[in-house]
Amino acid sequence: MRRFTRKPRDAKDEGVKVTVRDGQFEKALRQFKRKVDQAGILKELRDRQHYTKPSERRKLAKAAARKRWLKKLKKLEDR
Secondary structure, eight states: OOOOOOOOOOHHHHOOOOOOOTTOHHHHHHHHHHHHHHHTHHHHHHHHTSOOOHHHHHHHHHHHHHHHHHHHHHHHHHO
16 A cells, blocks of 8 residues: 655745735735746746757757857956
């Protein structure tokens, strides 16, 4: 017989919460947007919209690394 155990809750599982104080909705909205951005929710949503093959993922990661490297080289040359 298999027993199912509950996995520990992460901050990611609970979601993003912001309280509105003194009717300052705009301030709460800015805080919410910042928290969503820091949690990486939108990035994960975009990644899950369609399946990316592992070979394509590696190709994109390699291209991003090359771009970062060239940017770093250019920054060092300008000094």
